[in-house]
Amino acid sequence: MSVKYTPVQWNPNKWVYDAVLLAIVAIYISVFLRLGAAEADVSRPIDGAVLRMRAFGTCAFFMLSAILCIGPLARLDDRFLPILYNRRHFGVLTAIVAWTHATYVYNWYFNFSQINRLEALLSSNTAFGQILGFPIEALGVFAFVILLILAATSHDFWLSFLGAPLWKRLHLLIYLAYGALVAHVALGYLQDTENPTFALLFSAAALGVVGLHVAAWQVGRMRSAKGEWVAVCAPGDIAEGRARIVQLGPKERVAIFRYDGNRFSAISNACAHQNGPLGEGRILDGCVTCPWHGFQYRMADGCAPAPFTEKVPTYDLRLEDGQLMVQRHANPPGTAVDPLAVTGMEATP
Amino acid sequence: MAADLIWAVQIYLGLGAVAALGFLGIGLDRIDENARGAWVFRPFLIPGILLIWPLVLFRWWQLERADTEDTEGQGRFRPPLLWQPRLALLLAVAVPVMILGAMVLRQDGPNEAPAQLIEPAQ
Ligand code: FES
Numbered sequence: 001m002s003v004k005y006t007p008v009q010w011n012p013n014k015w016v017y018d019a020v021l022l023a024i025v026a027i028y029i030s031v032f033l034r035l036g037a038a039e040a041d042v043s044r045p046i047d048g049a050v051l052r053m054r055a056f057g058t059c060a061f062f063m064l065s066a067i068l069c070i071g072p073l074a075r076l077d078d079r080f081l082p083i084l085y086n087r088r089h090f091g092v093l094t095a096i097v098a099w100t101h102a103t104y105v106y107n108w109y110f111n112f113s114q115i116n117r118l119e120a121l122l123s124s125n126t127a128f129g130q131i132l133g134f135p136i137e138a139l140g141v142f143a144f145v146i147l148l149i150l151a152a153t154s155h156d157f158w159l160s161f162l163g164a165p166l167w168k169r170l171h172l173l174i175y176l177a178y179g180a181l182v183a184h185v186a187l188g189y190l191q192d193t194e195n196p197t198f199a200l201l202f203s204a205a206a207l208g209v210v211g212l213h214v215a216a217w218q219v220g221r222m223r224s225a226k227g228e229w230v231a232v233c234a235p236g237d238i239a240e241g242r243a244r245i246v247q248l249g250p251k252e253r254v255a256i257f258r259y260d261g262n263r264f265s266a267i268s269n270a271c272a273h274q275n276g277p278l279g280e281g282r283i284l285d286g287c288v289t290c291p292w293h294g295f296q297y298r299m300a301d302g303c304a305p306a307p308f309t310e311k312v313p314t315y316d317l318r319l320e321d322g323q324l325m326v327q328r329h330a331n332p333p334g335t336a337v338d339p340l341a342v343t344g345m346e347a348t349p
Numbered sequence: 350m351a352a353d354l355i356w357a358v359q360i361y362l363g364l365g366a367v368a369a370l371g372f373l374g375i376g377l378d379r380i381d382e383n384a385r386g387a388w389v390f391r392p393f394l395i396p397g398i399l400l401i402w403p404l405v406l407f408r409w410w411q412l413e414r415a416d417t418e419d420t421e422g423q424g425r426f427r428p429p430l431l432w433q434p435r436l437a438l439l440l441a442v443a444v445p446v447m448i449l450g451a452m453v454l455r456q457d458g459p460n461e462a463p464a465q466l467i468e469p470a471q
């Protein structure tokens with residue numbers, strides 16, 4: 001199967017998602033511009049350009065914090081998964097907001113320098129040896145470059161071209177960027193404001209991010225330590241033609257489908273195309289259909305119907321004390337597994 | 350120093366532009382069948398190629414050599430994200446330290462007393 005690349009993938013959900021994001025950014029910026037001036041030290045009033053610069057800078061920081069919260073939230077509770085799927089648009093918007101911030105800095109603080117402005121930005125403070133008065137510009141530039149790389153490589157093409165493992169490793173750079181940004185703000189804006197509002201919001205966001213990561217890590221460890229077979233739910237809890245998604249490891253999800261009334265099969269939740277959530281797909285023509293681009297897989301062996309060649313891993317299932325149990329370790333992609341027929345449930349043809 | 354750095358960055362981006370031309374013009378069609386005939390999305394790839402062109406050339410070369418679609422095998426279903434928890438935990442230590450440190454070290458401190466210009470009378 002193949003799907004031609006398009007510049008930006010939009011569907012009605014993503015339109016809504018992006019519209020909500022844009023609205024929040026617009027509200028944040030206008031509120032900051034209205035209230036932010038009062039937050040500054042009265043003895044050092046700031047003017048419009050600096051205020052705008054801070055509005056966009058802090059906005060980008062909070063956006064990045066929100067982005068980093070999405071991953072652990074989705075691991076803690078499946079209901080956050082829909083936000084996860086559109087995270088890339090969120091990231092690109094963050095890079096744009098950060099770009100605006102950087103442009104203000106560049107055009108304001110270094111506008112009257114004798115030398116090239118970029119050169120001035122990089123060389124105006126080189127006191128790397130001290131903590132207070134540390135050249136926060138360098139930290140900002142570092143984080144900004146990472147944001148640019150991640151935004152520029154967020155298109156579907158990059159995921160398939162670099163391959164999922166490499167792409168994900170590249171995108172782990174987000175953590176370094178976030179660390180640098182916390183330092184950038186802590187040694188920069190945080191030093192200037194006398195009013196605790198920003199300090200509180202900033203600390204809450206940053207500590208929230210790390211707190212959620214630690215929590216998700218803990219829960220992930222607890223969840224993955226359950227032995228060879230993992231309990232899913234009672235067979236009747238899964239609606240006909242739908243799936244239950246279960247987390248097996250920190251990054252491994254299995255989708256257990258019910259079909260024909262009393263049959264159950266388990267396949268990887270990650271689509272072979274671009275890791276779309278198969279467990280949220282419908283069953284069409286006896287195949288699971290990926291909600292993202294419509295790739296299909298047979299329930300019995302995880303293979304796409306001929307002439308296509310995509311395969312996903314399957315999992316063994318069994319029934320124990322009225323509970324569906326799924327084998328912790330996946331079978332190689334395309335392995336045939338007989339569906340589990342639960343006696344006592346009504347089969348529908 | 351800064352001037353040299355800017356110069357190096359310009360060279361890097363210039364080479365990236367050459368790589369982008371070569372890759373979008375020739376390489377893309379050879380290694381990714383989903384891109385064949387799809388032209389509108391290509392300009393969207395330019396910023397990425399400019400920024401990480403050494404990696405792009407490396408992958409291009411790898412894919413040309415492998416000549417198979419599936420170079421990742423089962424690995425893609427269990428991406429080796431060992432580093433994610435490590436980085437997250439590192440961040441969990443570094444962030445509180447940085448915030449606390451910055452608050453404690455504040456240039457003019459939250460509880461700073463006004464400067465005494467005149468010695469108080471005895
Ligand atoms: S069809 Fe594209 S991710 Fe499943």
